[in-house]
Amino acid sequence: MASPTAAMAPTLERFADNVWLRFGLRRLGRLLVSVWVLLTAAFLMIHLIPGDPVRAALGIAAPPELVAARREALGLNDPLWLQYVHYLRDLFTGDLGVSTITGLPVAQVIGDRLPATVELALGGFGLAVAIAVPLGLGMAVLTRGGRRRQAELAFTSSSVLLAAVPEFLVAVGLVYVFSVALGWAPVAGRSSPDSYILPIVALAVGPAAALARIVRVETLSVLQADFIRTARAKRLPDRLVYARHALPNALTATITIGGLLLSGLVAGTVLVENVFAWPGLGSTIVQSILAKDYPVVQAVVLVYGLGVLVVNLAVDVTLALLDPRSTIRES
């Protein structure tokens, strides 16, 4: 009786490992394809600009010799495939080119600006999650089974409203109230710790409201589930029923949408940075687009794109860890 099952165990374990391996390979393949598409799109972006980007950047008054020299320096006279090969080679050696406006290496510009943006995005996401998960869970517990209709109405309508207001308008409103009217926070710039408060809050408000709604809806449906009844039949204390049994199951659906919000939040930094004159990538890309500084634009687009892809990867891996069934499901 015991021996056949014992012999079967390793095989089954190998199968379990395989599920994770297959998931990893599939996910890695998708990531590589996405990265390749992103790199190629960023390359083509420069070549799809109508007219001559060098002429556009230098202005109509620039002498033709200068334009020709700059074209030669940027390798724009080579055949397209050769330019593509050089572009990929340069990327992998970390050479992102030189800013046409300031003459600084683009890699240095990115290195200077990226940390400020990452701080904002992570701070905003952290705050959004820290507000949304307890709020959504709490509202679900309070309003389950049609209880407290008033509270439910207040919560849903205010969260819809907050989620609909774009972050740069929230930012302007916050600046008006807390910097202009109350004088509690600096109006712009990145200096003291309190200069972080308004930008991060501005970024977090919308996603927090949207996420809290989702957490509540998901938790409500999970609270109906049979396994919650089982947990209650085990007479677990309420906090364990909600935190251990309801929350992880509500989160699996939440994380998918939370991931979308996070990548939206990465993009939202562009607007918020411009409101607060935040020295990050967001203000850099706008200035560079306006100044037609294409090497910088290209590099910032790449960084933002990679950021989004990394977020999506993190979401999928977290999902797989939280709900092992998702590794088997076809993505």
Next chain:
Amino acid sequence: MRSRWGSVLRTPVGVSAAALLAAVLLLAVLAPLVWSAEADAIDTGSILRGSSAEHSMGTDNLGRDIFARVMVATRLSVVLALVATSIGVLAGLVLGTAPLVLGARAGRIVTAAVNIAVAFPGLLLALFFAVIFGVGATGALLAIGFAIAPGFARLTQTLVARVAGLDFVAAARLAGVGRARLIVRHILPNIGEPLMVNATIAAGNTLLAFAGLSFLGLGVQPPAYDWGRLLGDGLGGIYIHPAAALAPGVAVVVAGLAFNLFGEAMAKGIGRQTAAVPVRRWRRPAATPVQRVPGPDAVLAVEGLRVSFPGPVTPVRGVGFTVRRGEAVGIVGESGSGKTLTALAIARLIEEPGEVSADRLQFLGKDLRIGSGPALRRLLGTSLAMVFQDPTTSFNPTRRMGRQLAEVAEVHQGLGRRPALARAVDRLRAVRIPAAERRARQFPHEFSGGMRQRAMIGMGLMGTPALIVADEPTTALDVTVQKQVLRLLERIRADDSVAILLISHDIAVVREVCDRVLVMYAGRIVEELPAADMHRLARHPYTRALLAAVPDMTTDRDRPLAAIPGRPADPTRLPVGCAFAPRCPLADEQCVREDPPLVADVLGHRVACWHADLVVGEPR
């Protein structure tokens, strides 16, 4: 279709959203006609003034009236948003129907491209396209249009896939309808509604996005202006002149919300189902329960148990019975007879808004009607085990099996993580789960149905149960596995003299396992009798009908199986008299007028029927 739009306008949100949207659109048409002159009038004498009688929101750096400029900007802002949305929807439709037009291989490439593009946030795509199309209103239009296209392409694909599988499309395809015609004539009309809803919501988001681009200086260029441009120009002076930044901001939010809310209201109106049927009031006094003193060996004693829900509905109406140590009692009845609610009420698992009341509810001598402290929780957690119907959904899919069992011991017996897990493995072994140690590390979905149900029983054995309440424990299982689970319950009962309350609609299962059977109908016990001799002893017409519906060795196989005529009683509209009377062959005027009480004979056999001693078909 028209009635659906009507239903959108009947909700308060729908009406206000529609009114708001109409106002915004009207303003877009009229505002430039009314305020243009004022908005463009340069007055160097009053630059950057605050609000005054002449300029309600002050003036900008050229002395132009801000209120007038915000009003005039409505047209450009709304028009740009609508055009960008149209570009996005059209591009999305083309991309989304491409798989259908181009065939499988090219379609897959388009789908893959859409899938990758969808992963990037709209603003990032818009910036990407803004680089290509250049700074300015036209560039921004194309940029935002293309940025929302992937989302619409995905939506179109999903909708098309749903419609393309329908019969009429297959029929049209078989009839030789061309691809383009198929899309235009057969598919588009059927996905129009959800597309419209999403396009309306998208228009709101586009308006906000356009304001964002213009605010960044990438959209509308001076001297033209939209709300985003005004906001960007006003922000620099927010310290001295906040209205210049706030007024266009408020306008953007209001207009964006008008589109968004109207879209949401449309979505709700379209998705709305028919209104709920009003519930009839049920008014009937409870039948007086038979008061009996439970013996000293009673594990569970219930008298006058009632469960009600707002409506009001009372699906359990005065149930009373006793379960003794080591005894197996079955509750049978059709679905809706209140047997599951009875079990949940006994286990104190009825949640608000459900309400439980009882004249007596004693478990191991403790009154369950009062208190909810940790002591009572520990008693129930260790001594009362529950087994539910569907083992697939009754385990938490995100936790390992071993941990789900172990937490009982952690919470109630104060065991540490490791000892608790060791006990869980031991209990899994006790319910004959092979390779219990490895199985404990697995997730519920890696177990088979029968194993899950045995594990559920094992979970009940983590403590030292005095009573196992099993609610349809075998209904969701294969016939072969059913036997194993029932045998396991029997063995546990015999080994540790654990009492079992087995709830089932299957009278054959109950007869096999139980000593005593309670028959429930419409929330009441109508008969209580020994399981062994049911055929001979059954006195209630309902019990006899149930028994007759089960074939056994003596059933004449040439005759059709007996079925109980009529429908189960509706708990929202119970009759005054016996609830079974409308389906009973013996019913007379007394049955319709008066509900029969549950009366016990000397042997403890109880029955609630005015004609308990008559046999069906016999003359009275």
